[in-house]
Amino acid sequence: MNQQIMQLLKEADSDLVWFKDHLEELKKSHDQEFIAIKNGRIVGADKNVEKLLKSLKKEKIDSKNVLIQFVSSIPTIF
Amino acid sequence: MKFPLEFIGGSIFLPGIVSSSNYRLGFSKLSFIIDTGSPTTFISEKDALSLQIPFKALRFKEHMRLGGSKYELLSGKRIKIYFKTDESKLTSFDFDLIVAKTTKKTHIGIQEARSCPSIIGTDFLIQNNLGLIFWPSKGIYYLEKKIESEL
Numbered sequence: 001m002n003q004q005i006m007q008l009l010k011e012a013d014s015d016l017v018w019f020k021d022h023l024e025e026l027k028k029s030h031d032q033e034f035i036a037i038k039n040g041r042i043v044g045a046d047k048n049v050e051k052l053l054k055s056l057k058k059e060k061i062d063s064k065n066v067l068i069q070f071v072s073s074i075p076t077i078f
Numbered sequence: 079m080k081f082p083l084e085f086i087g088g089s090i091f092l093p094g095i096v097s098s099s100n101y102r103l104g105f106s107k108l109s110f111i112i113d114t115g116s117p118t119t120f121i122s123e124k125d126a127l128s129l130q131i132p133f134k135a136l137r138f139k140e141h142m143r144l145g146g147s148k149y150e151l152l153s154g155k156r157i158k159i160y161f162k163t164d165e166s167k168l169t170s171f172d173f174d175l176i177v178a179k180t181t182k183k184t185h186i187g188i189q190e191a192r193s194c195p196s197i198i199g200t201d202f203l204i205q206n207n208l209g210l211i212f213w214p215s216k217g218i219y220y221l222e223k224k225i226e227s228e229l
Binding site (some may be wrong): 002004005006008009010011012013014015017019020023033034048049050053063064065066067068069070072075076077 | 084085086087088089091094095097104105106107108109124125127128129130137145160161164166168189192193195211
């Protein structure tokens with residue numbers, strides 16, 4: 001079980017690095033959108049997160065196995 | 079032990095895996111933002127939807143203001159969060175589930191509020207004896223957990 005979790009963590013880590021490396025181009029192509037990243041590629045994108053989750057389900061992609069990030073060219077302060 | 083972080087777009091990210099038999103999560107990918115300005119750790123509404131956590135099973139705890147928006151903090155049962163150390167070892171932390179749900183009613187308001195990420199706040203750092211090492215000009219960012227014998 002630990003190997004499975006470690007593998008998923010490595011994937012999440014890689015996808016986060018991919019998000020960092022592509023953030024500037026994503027700001028142009030997917031500004032104000034939620035994107036789903038899996039294995040270094042975008043497997044879904046939408047301005048509405050529920051629509052994105054529905055499209056992932058339609059494509060038989062488990063939303064628990066993707067990294068969903070919001071892309072914004074506007075600096076965000078939490 | 080150290081937990082490597084990613085510095086992305088001015089925020090500090092930590093990838094994790096969450097699991098809980100209470101919510102049939104399996105092992106789910108999630109990214110948190112470390113926010114020392116937040117006293118509360120929570121799973122965002124976006125991530126709760128993605129994890130398929132049933133909102134009806136959560137109880138209202140209190141209100142919270144974040145980035146000019148008002149959220150309801152909803153509490154649930156205990157979940158586990160797994161992080162990877164710099165030596166590729168697995169460490170788990172227990173977390174009494176808190177989900178931040180927007181109080182906005184308009185479509186635009188709800189969508190904007192859902193852009194909020196999951197946050198690791200100061201409560202989590204304190205409870206788990208974690209220190210944030212953040213030196214961006216040197217490219218150094220990680221969480222460090224001191225074990226009792228090192229204190």
